[in-house]
Amino acid sequence: xxxxxxxxxxxxxxxxxxxxxxxxxxxxxxxxxxxxxxxxxxxxxxxxxxxxxxxxxxxxxxxxxxxxxxxxxxxxxxxxxxxxxxxxxxxxxxxxxxxxxxxxxxxxxxxxxxxxxxxxxxxxxxxxxxxxxxxxxxxxxxxxxxxxxxxxxxxxxxxxxxxxxxxxxxxxxxxxxxxxxxxxxxxxxxxxxxxxxxxxxxxxxxxxxxxxxxxxxxxxxxxxxxxxxxxxxxxxxxxxxxxxxxxxxxxxxxxxxxxxxxxxxxxxxxxxxxxxxxxxxxxxxxxxxxxxxxxxxxxxxxxxxxxxxxxxxxxxxxxxxxx
Numbered sequence: 089x090x091x092x093x094x095x096x097x098x099x100x101x102x103x104x105x106x107x108x109x110x111x112x113x114x115x116x117x118x119x120x121x122x123x124x125x126x127x128x129x130x131x132x133x134x135x136x137x138x139x140x141x142x143x144x145x146x147x148x149x150x151x152x153x154x155x156x157x158x159x160x161x162x163x164x165x166x167x168x169x170x171x172x173x174x175x176x177x178x179x180x181x182x183x184x185x186x187x188x189x190x191x192x193x194x195x196x197x198x199x200x201x202x203x204x205x206x207x208x209x210x211x212x213x214x215x216x217x218x219x220x221x222x223x224x225x226x227x228x229x230x231x232x233x234x235x236x237x238x239x240x241x242x243x244x245x246x247x248x249x250x251x252x253x254x255x256x257x258x259x260x261x262x263x264x265x266x267x268x269x270x271x272x273x274x275x276x277x278x279x280x281x282x283x284x285x286x287x288x289x290x291x292x293x294x295x296x297x298x299x300x301x302x303x304x305x306x307x308x309x310x311x312x313x314x315x316x317x318x319x320x321x322x323x324x325x326x327x328x329x330x331x332x333x334x335x336x337x338x339x340x341x342x343x344x345x346x347x348x349x350x351x352x353x354x355x356x357x358x359x360x361x362x363x364x365x366x367x368x369x370x371x372x373x374x375x376x377x378x379x380x381x382x383x384x385x386x387x388x389x390x391x392x393x394x395x396x397x398x399x400x401x402x403x404x405x406x407x408x409x410x411x
Contacts (some may be wrong), residue, residue: 103188105244108332108363109311116250119397128199129172141179157197184286186366191245252402292367306336328361
């Protein structure tokens with residue numbers, strides 16, 4: 089490791105997975121961001137400050153998800169662990185609401201570590217890698233997706249977080265994750281309806297059956313294909329409504345979030361293409377100019393209505409400083 093310190097500032101977006109029928113496959117990046125400053129120090133220890141979501145709740149030591157992810161990234165790159173890490177986190181993505189907060193933290197940790205490695209580690213020094221090699225080249229974008237998926241457990245949130253836009257993610261026969269990035273039509277206007285209560289992804293996944301009827305699986309396959317077409321080429325309200333119908337996961341999870349299930353039903357009866365965001369309990373409405381005004385009358389005071397843009401750039405390193 090060379091002398092001095094370095095600081096990387098990373099911006100990562102919220103995401104909504106599944107979008108109704110695209111269970112563990114479809115994801116959308118949203119214009120709501122966490123900003124993280126990650127600094128490698130010559131002095132030992134971990135120094136973390138959190139502002140916004142999770143302040144006063146999150147682990148401020150080695151157990152913080154960004155710290156554990158950074159350390160996993162340095163290990164994956166074959167680099168020695170830094171002596172000290174300082175984090176400054178401005179969190180805007182709600183936690184345990186189905187908006188990809190953990191995926192955002194994981195992506196932030198990987199991108200920060202990859203960026204810092206290029207400034208702090210001398211490629212010609214002996215630290216287990218080939219001399220003269222750029223360490224960032226050793227962790228390609230495909231490698232970043234693979235590591236993020238490994239840590240998160242599935243690619244549906246990390247894919248849109250990294251790539252931006254609408255993503256279709258899958259895992260090949262060898263277990264490697266892949267994604268295709270698409271741009272939604274400009275007429276699509278995402279609105280998230282965020283409740284005060286939380287729901288862990290583990291709890292929501294625990295309600296899913298091991299097997300589903302063949303007819304339900306076939307119906308979801310058709311709706312997911314239709315949703316890609318509706319979001320990218322024909323964002324007509326009736327097509328979006330039909331395309332967001334789900335039979336694989338939302339009904340099974342409804343007992344754990346009855347208010348979410350009720351709001352989805354009411355919005356859909358009003359003609360709004362609504363679905364559970366990720367594992368919930370947030371509701372995602374894929375609205376258009378013709379349906380956006382239909383949302384507020386169906387939503388009570390217990391929900392925060394937040395219109396958002398589609399984030400097209402995905403996670404990125406905003407700045408990188410050395411001294």
